[in-house]
Every structure is written in C-alpha cells, then in structure tokens.
Amino acid sequence: MSEGWAIALLSGALLVMTSVLTWVAAELRLLHKSLRGFVEKSDCREDMGKHCERLDELEKKVEDNSKFVAAVQQYHEMIGVPIVKAK
Incomplete structure (x- = not known):
C-alpha cells in the first residue's frame, strides 16, 4: 500500500x-x-393539589349545570316545544 492510500x-x-x-x-x-x-417531586405535589382543587370546582359547576339543563329539558317537554340544538 502506498503512502497516499x-x-x-x-x-x-x-x-x-x-x-x-x-x-x-x-x-x-x-x-x-x-x-x-426535570420537576422536583415536592413541586409536583403542590401543583397537583391546585389541579385537584380546580377539578373539584369544575365538578361542582358541572353538577349545577346538569341540574339546570335537566330543568330546562323538563320545561320544554312540559310545554311541548322541542329544544333547538346548536350546531
């Protein structure tokens, strides 16, 4: 083999x-x-506590709105007017 190779x-x-x-x-x-x-475990726990509080609030709002929607549906059934659904 040569020097070049x-x-x-x-x-x-x-x-x-x-x-x-x-x-x-x-x-x-x-x-x-x-x-x-990387997130420290203590920071994650603190953030998760805040998320749990938000989820509890959201769950309560959904429950309240469900009762309201059920009342509206019952009223529409009582007066015989169909509910117009948004598209």
Whole structure:
C-alpha cells in the first residue's frame, strides 16, 4: 500500500470517529437539555393539589349545570316545544 492510500485510509477513519463523537456529543447535549426540565417531586405535589382543587370546582359547576339543563329539558317537554340544538 502506498503512502497516499495510507493517508486516505487514516483520514477516512478519523472522519468516521469524529462523526461518531459529534453524534455522541449531540445526544448528551439533548439529554442535558431534557434533564434541565426535570420537576422536583415536592413541586409536583403542590401543583397537583391546585389541579385537584380546580377539578373539584369544575365538578361542582358541572353538577349545577346538569341540574339546570335537566330543568330546562323538563320545561320544554312540559310545554311541548322541542329544544333547538346548536350546531
């Protein structure tokens, strides 16, 4: 093998190794970026408590609105006028 071929083969090997190391560095950077978004367990519990309160309020509103809608339906049935549904 001549000197030119040896240099070309070595250059190709270095190019492949550099490409692999670049890919590994990019993956590590993305991993680091995703870990920065990590949420502490105590913060999560606090946020979940707020979400539970909102869900309880929402459930109460739905219950109240369900009673109202049932009364409206009963009234429409009583007077014999069909309910027009929004499209």
